[in-house]
Amino acid sequence: MIAMERTLLELEPGMQGTIARFIGSPGFVRKLRTIGIREGKTLTVVTRHPLGGPVVIEVDGREVTLGRGMAVRVVVDVAA
Amino acid sequence: MKTVVLMGNPNVGKSGIFSRLTGTRVITSNYAGTTVDVSRGKLHLPDGPAGVIDAPGTYSLTPTNPAEEVAAAILGEADVVVNVVDATNLERNLYLTLETLERGVPAAVALNLWDEAGHQGIGIDVAGLEALLGVPVVPTVGLSGEGIRELVGRLGEARPSATIRPMSEEERWAAVGRITGAVQTIAHRHHTLADRVSEASIRPVTGGLIAIAVIAAAFLAVRWIGEGLIAFFFEPLFDLYTPIVMRASDLLGPGILHEILIGRLIGGEIDYVESMGLLTTGLYVPFAMILPYIVAFYLVLSILEDTGYLPRLATLADTFFHRLGMHGYGIIPVFLGFGCNVPGALATRVLETKKQRFIAATLMSLAIPCMAQIAMVFGVLGPFGLRYVVMVFATLALVYVAAGLILNRVVPGECPEIFLEIPPYRMPDLRATATKTWMRVRGFVGEAIPYLFLGILLVNLLYSVGFLDLLAAAFAPVMEAWLGLPAGAAVALLVGFLRKDLAVGMLVPLGMSPEQLVIAVTMLTIYFPCVATFVVLFRELGARGMLAAAGVMVTTALLVGGALRVILIGF
Numbered sequence: 318m319i320a321m322e323r324t325l326l327e328l329e330p331g332m333q334g335t336i337a338r339f340i341g342s343p344g345f346v347r348k349l350r351t352i353g354i355r356e357g358k359t360l361t362v363v364t365r366h367p368l369g370g371p372v373v374i375e376v377d378g379r380e381v382t383l384g385r386g387m388a389v390r391v392v393v394d395v396a397a
Numbered sequence: 398m399k400t401v402v403l404m405g406n407p408n409v410g411k412s413g414i415f416s417r418l419t420g421t422r423v424i425t426s427n428y429a430g431t432t433v434d435v436s437r438g439k440l441h442l443p444d445g446p447a448g449v450i451d452a453p454g455t456y457s458l459t460p461t462n463p464a465e466e467v468a469a470a471i472l473g474e475a476d477v478v479v480n481v482v483d484a485t486n487l488e489r490n491l492y493l494t495l496e497t498l499e500r501g502v503p504a505a506v507a508l509n510l511w512d513e514a515g516h517q518g519i520g521i522d523v524a525g526l527e528a529l530l531g532v533p534v535v536p537t538v539g540l541s542g543e544g545i546r547e548l549v550g551r552l553g554e555a556r557p558s559a560t561i562r563p564m565s566e567e568e569r570w571a572a573v574g575r576i577t578g579a580v581q582t583i584a585h586r587h588h589t590l591a592d593r594v595s596e597a598s599i600r601p602v603t604g605g606l607i608a609i610a611v612i613a614a615a616f617l618a619v620r621w622i623g624e625g626l627i628a629f630f631f632e633p634l635f636d637l638y639t640p641i642v643m644r645a646s647d648l649l650g651p652g653i654l655h656e657i658l659i660g661r662l663i664g665g666e667i668d669y670v671e672s673m674g675l676l677t678t679g680l681y682v683p684f685a686m687i688l689p690y691i692v693a694f695y696l697v698l699s700i701l702e703d704t705g706y707l708p709r710l711a712t713l714a715d716t717f718f719h720r721l722g723m724h725g726y727g728i729i730p731v732f733l734g735f736g737c738n739v740p741g742a743l744a745t746r747v748l749e750t751k752k753q754r755f756i757a758a759t760l761m762s763l764a765i766p767c768m769a770q771i772a773m774v775f776g777v778l779g780p781f782g783l784r785y786v787v788m789v790f791a792t793l794a795l796v797y798v799a800a801g802l803i804l805n806r807v808v809p810g811e812c813p814e815i816f817l818e819i820p821p822y823r824m825p826d827l828r829a830t831a832t833k834t835w836m837r838v839r840g841f842v843g844e845a846i847p848y849l850f851l852g853i854l855l856v857n858l859l860y861s862v863g864f865l866d867l868l869a870a871a872f873a874p875v876m877e878a879w880l881g882l883p884a885g886a887a888v889a890l891l892v893g894f895l896r897k898d899l900a901v902g903m904l905v906p907l908g909m910s911p912e913q914l915v916i917a918v919t920m921l922t923i924y925f926p927c928v929a930t931f932v933v934l935f936r937e938l939g940a941r942g943m944l945a946a947a948g949v950m951v952t953t954a955l956l957v958g959g960a961l962r963v964i965l966i967g968f
């Protein structure tokens with residue numbers, strides 16, 4: 318399987334990916350990890366709200382809402 | 398006396414366990430950030446009484462908002478920590494557990510939501526976890542009380558962990574993964590109906606439709622329950638009461654005591670809204686006009702809170718709230734504020750930056766009338782036609798949005814984006830809902846009614862010494878020339894600082910047109926918060942913040958009041 322790197326924001330609703338890394342300060346990384354968004358986890362995009370609205374993802378059976386500015390700094394591997 | 402502190406991630410059931418441990422009821426809801434301040438209670442341990450502290454939830458000991466700051470700070474007071482952990486989400490919760498244990502404080506772990514973990518096919522090797530963490534671990538169900546006795550029994554064994562040593566952040570994450578892998582087994586999960594409902598309610602189109610339906614249903618339910626309580630319970634009750642007060646009125650005869658207790662008779666009859674006596678208006682307004690809607694509102698709010706719908710609504714509203722300088726979670730202070738502005742103001746603590754909190758608090762004070770005031774607005778304006786009530790609320794909605802757009806531009810500071818966990822949908826527990834509604838209703842009765850009495854007493858006294866007429870005269874130019882209101886409305890507005898519901902009632906005897914009432918009632922909402930809210934805002938925003946907020950309020954009130962006057966009455 319060949320994986321391609323994408324930012325979370327580029328994933329369409331319904332797509333899955335494996336979290337690869339984060340782009341940002343240690344505080345930002347901690348914020349994501351402590352809510353359950355961690356490297357190596359599989360995430361599914363539930364929805365992406367229009368007009369610059371937030372992205373909702375599912376990790377470990379839990380949904381999390383995050384803004385697009387954060388989503389663009391989450392790098393995921395997607396099966397190509 | 399020893400101090401036991403409940404620490405844990407948000408929404409894991411700390412407050413539920415606190416209530417079980419201490420018998421002191423505190424608010425629990427199915428969303429992160431219910432508790433934003435500490436609650437204190439007492440617990441009897443074998444070696445004597447201990448203080449128990451319920452802290453706000455936090456994901457780590459590095460806080461990201463004031464509620465989490467409170468939690469991180471309170472850890473310093475702990476002789477024993479009870480770390481409440483969500484058993485359905487062990488891995489995420491363990492980070493805080495390790496951070497806490499590394500501090501070397503005696504601790505025990507409550508594996509809460511044990512029932513849900515079972516339902517979801519999640520198994521945790523409790524003895525194994527206990528060995529790895531080096532502190533007692535007890536499965537609990539905060540909702541039913543299961544495991545609480547054992548938890549209390551094992552608090553004596555709480556001691557600093559012998560197995561967990563201070564480590565670096567990366568090491569801690571590795572340890573979290575290792576421990577979870579060693580003790581947790583997960584059966585494969587199927588996509589359930591609840592998952593599908595959850596997804597539908599958070600997507601833009603389906604979610605938007607569901608939101609409209611939910612809000613409409615909530616509004617209708619409040620009205621329907623409120624009106625039902627009035628028609629079938631409180632009105633009949635007061636019909637029985639009227640002959641008794643009339644007797645009392647005859648017995649008392651005219652005089653100062655009659656003024657205070659019964660008030661003015663209108664056409665020889667008691668007018669429960671206008672008479673302004675302690676035993677007439679003082680009882681009727683709070684019990685027959687406001688209380689029914691308070692009960693109805695809190696019942697509906699409890700259901701919205703406990704199902705876990707609010708974070709979904711926050712997600713849907715995020716794009717909109719972002720334009721107003723907040724993010725979607727700004728909807729929480731709005732919802733709570735409709736009940737009472739005091740918890741609404743406190744709830745701004747779930748927002749991360751000063752700018753967001755300032756905007757959320759200011760907009761709430763400007764444009765979110767509390768239920769007591771709303772009930773009075775319906776009671777006073779409703780008889781003239783629903784369209785007047787709609788005018789008031791449409792104006793306030795406009796003010797909320799316009800002021801938000803402007804404040805977002807002019808207030809310096811950052812607006813971080815929404816970052817929010819969506820709790821699972823839960824069926825509201827009947828008893829929990831009833832208890833929560835009762836707690837809040839009792840809060841209203843205990844706090845609002847003494848103030849109402851005080852207000853009525855004060856108004857009577859100040860009228861009789863002529864002070865209020867003096868005041869009315871002083872404000873007459875603004876009232877008459879700018880707002881098109883009778884001078885007496887100034888008195889009502891000032892009383893609004895004490896109780897806004899009472900102030901609305903005081904507008905009635907002024908014999909204003911419905912248009913004037915619309916202006917007065919809208920002013921009353923915007924111009925300043927009531928004293929109880931003011932005190933909290935002052936604490937939350939600081940003196941400078943409060944001053945700025947007050948400036949916004951008074952300016953907005955004058956502008957909106959002037960505009961309404963031109964539109965509704967003309968020059």
Ligand SMILES: Nc1nc2c(ncn2[C@@H]2O[C@H](COP(=O)(O)OP(=O)(O)OP(=O)(O)O)[C@@H](O)[C@H]2O)c(=O)[nH]1
Nearest residue numbers: 408409410411412413425426430431432454538539
């Ligand atoms: N099924 C089940 N539900 C629970 C249990 N414990 C708590 N709940 C529910 O979980 C939700 C959260 O409970 P709270 O006690 O408010 O949680 P908290 O940790 O104090 O939350 P914050 O104050 O927001 O950090 C509520 O809806 C409770 O009814 C449990 O053991 N089983």
Ligand SMILES: [Mg+2]
Nearest residue numbers: 411412431432
């Ligand atoms: Mg709580």
